[in-house]
Amino acid sequence: MNAIVGVAMDNLPSIADAKLPSVYRNAVTALEQATKIDECQSWADKAMALASYARQSRDDTLCKMAVRIQNRASRRCGELLAQVPRNPGGSPTHKATRVGVNPSSPSSEFVTDGLKHVDGIYAAGHDAKMSTGQIKTALRVAAVPEDVFEEQVESDDPPSVTKMAEQGTKPRPKPLIDLEGIKPQNFRDATELGGLLHRLEEFCNTHDPAQVAQGFKAHECVVLRAHITAAGHWLRAFADHLPEGR
Numbered sequence: 001m002n003a004i005v006g007v008a009m010d011n012l013p014s015i016a017d018a019k020l021p022s023v024y025r026n027a028v029t030a031l032e033q034a035t036k037i038d039e040c041q042s043w044a045d046k047a048m049a050l051a052s053y054a055r056q057s058r059d060d061t062l063c064k065m066a067v068r069i070q071n072r073a074s075r076r077c078g079e080l081l082a083q084v085p086r087n088p089g090g091s092p093t094h095k096a097t098r099v100g101v102n103p104s105s106p107s108s109e110f111v112t113d114g115l116k117h118v119d120g121i122y123a124a125g126h127d128a129k130m131s132t133g134q135i136k137t138a139l140r141v142a143a144v145p146e147d148v149f150e151e152q153v154e155s156d157d158p159p160s161v162t163k164m165a166e167q168g169t170k171p172r173p174k175p176l177i178d179l180e181g182i183k184p185q186n187f188r189d190a191t192e193l194g195g196l197l198h199r200l201e202e203f204c205n206t207h208d209p210a211q212v213a214q215g216f217k218a219h220e221c222v223v224l225r226a227h228i229t230a231a232g233h234w235l236r237a238f239a240d241h242l243p244e245g246r
Helices: 022-036 046-058 061-081 120-127 132-143 146-153 161-167 184-206 209-213 218-240
Strands: 109-112 115-118
Touching (some): 061 132, 061 146, 132 161, 146 161
16 A cells, blocks of 8 residues: 655645546546447347347446446545544644634544644545545545455445445444433433442441541541531532432
């Protein structure tokens, strides 16, 4: 795999100006001629012409070939993009103007000191006039395991690039337990508090409060009582907000 790490991003050609392989250009030319020149129309044997038209109307060989070419081109594009340094700090040559910077930009674009920085991969793709969606699709197609990709591309019914990209998308990990709509952070906090209250109850059940109180020095009692008061207020508010039936 030829690396493009050393290529300056601002020297990348645009999609419209990108060079195409000669075999690809010849195939496009041949298809253009096929769409403009109707050989069957000049055939003397009209029955043969009718049979040929019928076969052409049902033949999807060229469509399947085109889908295979698109899949392979998208995968190769993703492989090349993946070689570009991520450069999470953003390249200075790809900073957006200070005006109209949106702080809620996607992860590939983020704001620092009023300037929008772009991830190296996305900067390279944008320089080649690729949209963010096209970049993501190419990276996802490249992420499909090679054996799976080859089997599907060479099958009698190759999937579209979009369908192939879906297989390269990493699914979000499912929670180990059903939170029943509870926010994950709230669940973590509740779990921590539940453990603290359980340990406090165990401590209270096994220790005499009068004996424990005697373990504190006089100068510690003011702060201690403040802690007890604050905790008491919080626990009462907490109890008032507990869901019913739980």
